[in-house]
Amino acid sequence: MNLLEIEGLTATINGKQILKGLDLALPAGQVHAIMGPNGAGKSTLANVLAGREDYEVSGSVRLDGEDLLTMAPEERAVAGLFLAFQHPVEIPGVGNSYFLRTALNAVRSARGEDPLDAMDFMAYTKERMALVEMDASFLGRSVNEGFSGGERKRNEILQMAILEPRMAILDETDSGLDIDAVRIVAHGANTLRAPDRSMLVITHHQRLLDELVPDVVHVLAEGRIVRSGGPDLAKELEASGYARLELEGAR
Amino acid sequence: MTDPVADTVTLAELADARAVAPRESHDPEWLTTLRATSVDYVAEHGYPTRKLEDWRYVRLEKLLATEFVTPPAGPSDVAADDAIVKPLLARVPDLGGTRIVFVDGRFAPAVSRLVPVDGLRVTQLSAALAPDASSTGEDLVGDDLIGADPQHAFDALNMALTSAGVHIAVADGAVIDAPVHVIHVFTGRGEPVLANLRHPVRIGENAQMTLVTSAFGAPGALGCLNVTTRARLGAGATLHHRDLQNQPVTAFHLSLLDVTQEANSELDGFVSALGAAIARHEVHVRQVGVDANTHIDGLYVPRGEQQHDHPILIEHFAEGGVSREIYRGVIDDRGHGVFNGQIVIHPGAQRIDSDQSNKNLLLSDTAEADTRPRLLIYADDVKATHGASVGRLDDEQLFYLRSRGVPDAEARRVLTYAFVAEIVETISQGPLHDHVAALVSARLHPDEDTRHAAEVLAETVPGIEPEDVR
Numbered sequence: 001m002n003l004l005e006i007e008g009l010t011a012t013i014n015g016k017q018i019l020k021g022l023d024l025a026l027p028a029g030q031v032h033a034i035m036g037p038n039g040a041g042k043s044t045l046a047n048v049l050a051g052r053e054d055y056e057v058s059g060s061v062r063l064d065g066e067d068l069l070t071m072a073p074e075e076r077a078v079a080g081l082f083l084a085f086q087h088p089v090e091i092p093g094v095g096n097s098y099f100l101r102t103a104l105n106a107v108r109s110a111r112g113e114d115p116l117d118a119m120d121f122m123a124y125t126k127e128r129m130a131l132v133e134m135d136a137s138f139l140g141r142s143v144n145e146g147f148s149g150g151e152r153k154r155n156e157i158l159q160m161a162i163l164e165p166r167m168a169i170l171d172e173t174d175s176g177l178d179i180d181a182v183r184i185v186a187h188g189a190n191t192l193r194a195p196d197r198s199m200l201v202i203t204h205h206q207r208l209l210d211e212l213v214p215d216v217v218h219v220l221a222e223g224r225i226v227r228s229g230g231p232d233l234a235k236e237l238e239a240s241g242y243a244r245l246e247l248e249g250a251r
Numbered sequence: 252m253t254d255p256v257a258d259t260v261t262l263a264e265l266a267d268a269r270a271v272a273p274r275e276s277h278d279p280e281w282l283t284t285l286r287a288t289s290v291d292y293v294a295e296h297g298y299p300t301r302k303l304e305d306w307r308y309v310r311l312e313k314l315l316a317t318e319f320v321t322p323p324a325g326p327s328d329v330a331a332d333d334a335i336v337k338p339l340l341a342r343v344p345d346l347g348g349t350r351i352v353f354v355d356g357r358f359a360p361a362v363s364r365l366v367p368v369d370g371l372r373v374t375q376l377s378a379a380l381a382p383d384a385s386s387t388g389e390d391l392v393g394d395d396l397i398g399a400d401p402q403h404a405f406d407a408l409n410m411a412l413t414s415a416g417v418h419i420a421v422a423d424g425a426v427i428d429a430p431v432h433v434i435h436v437f438t439g440r441g442e443p444v445l446a447n448l449r450h451p452v453r454i455g456e457n458a459q460m461t462l463v464t465s466a467f468g469a470p471g472a473l474g475c476l477n478v479t480t481r482a483r484l485g486a487g488a489t490l491h492h493r494d495l496q497n498q499p500v501t502a503f504h505l506s507l508l509d510v511t512q513e514a515n516s517e518l519d520g521f522v523s524a525l526g527a528a529i530a531r532h533e534v535h536v537r538q539v540g541v542d543a544n545t546h547i548d549g550l551y552v553p554r555g556e557q558q559h560d561h562p563i564l565i566e567h568f569a570e571g572g573v574s575r576e577i578y579r580g581v582i583d584d585r586g587h588g589v590f591n592g593q594i595v596i597h598p599g600a601q602r603i604d605s606d607q608s609n610k611n612l613l614l615s616d617t618a619e620a621d622t623r624p625r626l627l628i629y630a631d632d633v634k635a636t637h638g639a640s641v642g643r644l645d646d647e648q649l650f651y652l653r654s655r656g657v658p659d660a661e662a663r664r665v666l667t668y669a670f671v672a673e674i675v676e677t678i679s680q681g682p683l684h685d686h687v688a689a690l691v692s693a694r695l696h697p698d699e700d701t702r703h704a705a706e707v708l709a710e711t712v713p714g715i716e717p718e719d720v721r
Contacts, residue, residue, distance in 0.1 A: 050654050077656035085654075089647040093669025099652070102665070106656035142669075143651075159655065 003028040003198045004167055009059035010223075011041070011048045018044040020223035021059070026167075029195040033209055034202045035234060036220035037242045042202045043086055045220070046171040049200075050083035051076050063167055077103075078110030082165030084156035086172045091143035096155070099143050100125065100162055107163050128161040132188045150181040157188040168192070169200045174208040186211030206238040259318035259442055262475075265408065266293050279382045281389060285398050289411035293404045305403075305533075305562045308589040308621050314503050314529055319445035319475060322356035322414050325377075329359045335438045335469050336362060343465060344682035348429025349373050351417045354436050355474070356446025358415045370425025370458070376416035376449060391418065395511070396451035396481050402535065405505050409447045409479045416449040419462065423455035423485065430461035430493075430683070435476055437468030437502055444474045452482035454490050454516075461491040463683065466506075467526065468499045475503035482509070484516035486540060491519045493683065497690055498526035500555060507533045514540030514569070520547035521678060523687060524559040525694045531560040538600075542571040549578040550674045552694050553586030563592040567600040574603075579671045580611040581695060582618035590639070593625040600630050607637040612644065612670045667695055 004026040011019040018041045026032050036042055048055055051073035061068040063079055071079065091099070104124075105115040116124060126136065132154040144152050153173050160168050170189065174182045189199065189212050201212060209217070209231065217233040218225045221242060227233070278286065298315060299306040329336050336354055340362060351373065352362045358375055365373060380388040380397075391397045396418075401407035417433055433450060454460060466476055476498070484490055490510070498504050504527040510518050524530045536545050551559035565574045580588035590609040611620035624637035644666050652662035668691075675691055678684040 052650060072659065073650060073653040074656050074658050074662075077654055083654055085651065089645070089651050091648050091651065091666070091669065093672040094665055098665075099655070099657075102657055102661070103652075103655035106658070110656070163655065 001028060002026060003064055004200070005060075005062045007060045009045075009048070009057070009061060011044050011055040011057050013044075013055050018055075018223055019048065022220075022224055024218065024225055026198050026200060028166075028198055029193075030215040031193065031199040031201060031212065033214040033217045033234060034200060034220050035204070035217060035237055040220045041223045042220055043171055046083055046086070046169050046200075046202055049076075049169055050081065074106070077163075077165075078107050080166035082160050082163055082168045084153075084160060084168065084170045084173050086175065088144050088147075088152045088156055090145045090147075092145050094143050095139075096141055096143050097121075097125075097139040100139070100159065103159070104162055125162060128158060131161055131191055132157050133184055134158055149176045150178070150184075153177060153181065153185055154188070157185055161188065161192060164192075164197075166196060167198050167200075169202070171202045172204065173201075174203055174205060179207070182208055183211060206234045209234045259320050261316055261318055262298065262408070262445070263315045265412075266297055266404070279380065279388060281392065282380055285392070286411045289401065289407040292401050292407035293411065296404050296407075298404045305591060308587070308591065309529060309531060309558055309560045311529070314475065317443060317473070317475070317503070320442040321412055321445050321447075324414065325357070327354045327357035327359040329354045329361060329438075331361045333362070333438075335440070336436055339436055339467060339469065340434070343432075343434065343467075344686045346430045346432050346463060346683060348427070348431055350432045350434065352434045352436065353415055353446070353448060355438055355440070355444045356414055356435075356448070356476075359436075366429065368427055368429070370422040370455075371427045371431070371460070372418075372420040372422075373431060374418045374420075376413070376418050376451070379418045379451075391451050394451075394453065394483060396453060396483060397449065399481070399509075402507060402509070402533070405477055406479055406507055409449055409477050409507075412445070412447040413449040414447055416451070419450065419452045419460075421454045421458040421460050421488075423458060425455065425458045425460075427458075427460040430463045430491075432463045432465065434464075435466045435478070437472040437474040437476070437499065439469040439472030439474075439499070446474065446476050446478075448476070448478040450478070450480045452480060452490070454482065454484045454488040456485040456513075457487040458485065459489040459491075461493070463493045463495065465495045465497070466504060467497045468502060470499050471501055472499045473501050475505065477505045479507045479509065482511070482518075484510065484512045484518060484543075486513040487515045488513070489517040489519065492521065493678065493687075494520075494522045494532065495687060495690065496522075496524050496526060496530055496532065497694070498530065500526055500528055500557060502527050504530040505533075506531065507535065510534075510536045510545075512536065512538045512540060512543040512545065515542050516540065517544040518546070520545075521674075522547065522549040522561070523691065524549070524551035524553070524561070525690055527557065527559075529558045529560075531562070534561075534563045534565075536565045536574070537568060538566065538572040538574070539568050541569045543569065544572070545574040547576050548674045548677050549576070549590075550671045550691065551578075551580045551588045552582070552671070552691065553580075553588050554583035554694075556585050558587045558589075560589045561591060563590075564595070565593070565605070566595045566597065567603045567605070568597050570600055571602045572600065572604075574605040576607045576609075577674065578609045579674050580609070580620055581614065581667055581670055582611060582620055583614040585615075585617045585619075587619040588621075590620075590622045590624070592623070592637075593627065594635060594637075595627045596630050596633050596635065598629045601632040603630065603633040603635070605633070605635045607639075609639045610670070611641040612667065613641060614644070614667065664696055668692060671695075
């Protein structure tokens with residue numbers, strides 16, 4: 001069955017329509033990639049799904065049958081949705097450790113599980129930090145403060161590993177990273193693939209998809225999915241660009 | 252023992268010299284003269300008005316119109332098991348050293364504790380000023396620790412009416428580990444009290460000490476605490492000062508910290524304005540010796556109708572001085588926070604390095620912040636920087652926290668505390684740090700369970716290793 005079902009989704013900001021009736025179905029356990037030219041609406045899709053309030057939205061989005069669009073961002077998170085941000089914000093004065101534990105316990109509480117105390121949390125987290133090759137000193141720092149681009153992206157994947165969402169959206173997690181960092185991030189995400197977990201991977205580049213091989217590749221252009229195909233579609237796009245596809249989509 | 256029935260008087264009435272009758276016949280003659288001169292100053296200058304740069308932001312009308320009594324001479328007979336004082340003091344951590352408590356403007360020996368330490372002398376001001384105290388009192392005057400030209404009418408009034416205070420002296424080279432804790436408590440009993448305290452502090456050459464001043468009281472207590480702390484730091488001396496103002500929101504608080512620094516001395520100051528209807532935390536530092544260092548952190552969190560005013564004047568008279576001010580304000584409801592900082596670099600004071608930073612977070616549409624970092628520079632080889640901002644919670648940060656499942660209210664709470672965490676975390680870990688953190692958190696979130704808040708705070712500390720989180 002489909003974990004995520006998007007039908008006729010539109011999103012408008014400052015009078016400009018970015019998403020123009022987007023349809024997408026993502027079965028449980030699958031990884032789908034979304035590629036597309038700049039300005040196609042890829043990040044808008046990620047933000048609208050996570051609940052950013054800057055957009056006027058219509059259409060329908062269901063997560064495991066529940067209406068996502070009426071939920072506040074924190075309700076979406078505890079329902080199992082996770083967005084790895086393209087530009088994770090710095091939060092000086094808020095410790096990473098406190099932040100991660102608060103988030104985890106909010107999600108655990110929604111799943112009917114007991115909160116973890118500081119000690120159990122530390123054991124739980126250390127294991128997952130190894131996954132993205134982060135050392136313990138990250139926990140003692142403020143959220144993303146002074147983190148390099150690569151550290152921020154790894155911190156996003158770490159959060160995903162800790163929160164264990166059912167539906168993860170990776171918004172250009174590979175952008176600005178060197179090849180080694182892409183490999184670490186892709187390895188982290190690959191390890192988290194599971195039969196009951198789906199991922200929507202937004203990217204400009206094929207190289208992430210070489211490591212994190214998707215079940216389906218969608219092309220987003222002009223606010224709609226214009227083409228879908230297997231992993232080979234990513235390679236085709238890398239070779240020929242988006243221009244031809246947009247023409248096909250317009251027909 | 253019952254106190255004689257006292258007449259009430261307003262501050263406005265006190266400005267009329269004749270209203271301040273000579274009260275203490277047993278003052279030494281020089282003190283009687285000093286008090287009379289101070290009264291003359293008030294009569295001549297009147298109270299500051301909003302036309303003055305340093306007073307333009309506070310509305311003093313309510314303070315000037317309130318009827319007060321001045322405390323009778325002599326110590327308070329409040330008992331150790333006093334129904335109001337005991338539970339109030341129980342909330343303050345024991346810092347291990349000398350603890351001097353004033354209750355409604357009078358020294359309260361039954362709840363105070365003198366811990367003798369080599370090199371530290373703590374004397375009641377009344378004893379230092381008594382006619383039989385040889386020349387101690389005149390020494391203090393000679394050192395400008397008492398007297399000196401009043402900064403303004405409230406300072407003069409303080410001198411004219413000083414009823415109590417503590418004189419602290421640290422011998423040359425002495426390093427005093429346990430903080431000296433000076434506490435003032437308003438009980439709310441009887442008529443509102445106008446308490447004028449004066450604390451002369453002298454830190455000898457290369458000596459070090461920590462002075463903690465706390466002011467609080469019973470909820471709803473009226474009263475005005477007008478307190479002057481006048482410190483002189485000898486060459487190479489260090490004073491750590493922690494000022495914790497958590498008055499009832501019905502009280503008035505006027506404090507003046509006046510510090511003179513000799514060569515290579517260090518003032519490490521911390522000011523927290525949490526309570527009071529009107530609180531003015533004035534700081535005046537004079538660096539008279541070379542290579543002195545002044546660092547003052549401040550935070551204020553006015554809400555409701557509270558006004559927190561921070562006039563800060565740092566004067567560099569000598570070369571090579573460093574001064575740093577970092578003030579953070581979180582303002583809610585119709586609260587009003589003011590940072591009014593001025594750095595003056597006098598002629599000849601070369602190689603000065605000074606910085607002023609003030610940031611304000613507004614939590615409501617009616618909250619008000621005024622920030623005025625100012626510089627007057629009369630030397631050419633100086634580095635002087637300043638920055639000021641007034642803003643709201645960051646939408647990106649808020650969304651980030653919420654997208655991880657943190658509820659909106661909790662996310663706002665965390666971000667609000669984070670705004671002042673930088674200041675609170677400058678206090679080294681220990682009972683004093685935890686006390687300040689809990690007080691700040693309780694003021695920012697009066698409806699919260701403070702136990703939970705303290706737990707959160709202990710963890711919202713960047714820089715600690717995860718192994719420490721236990």
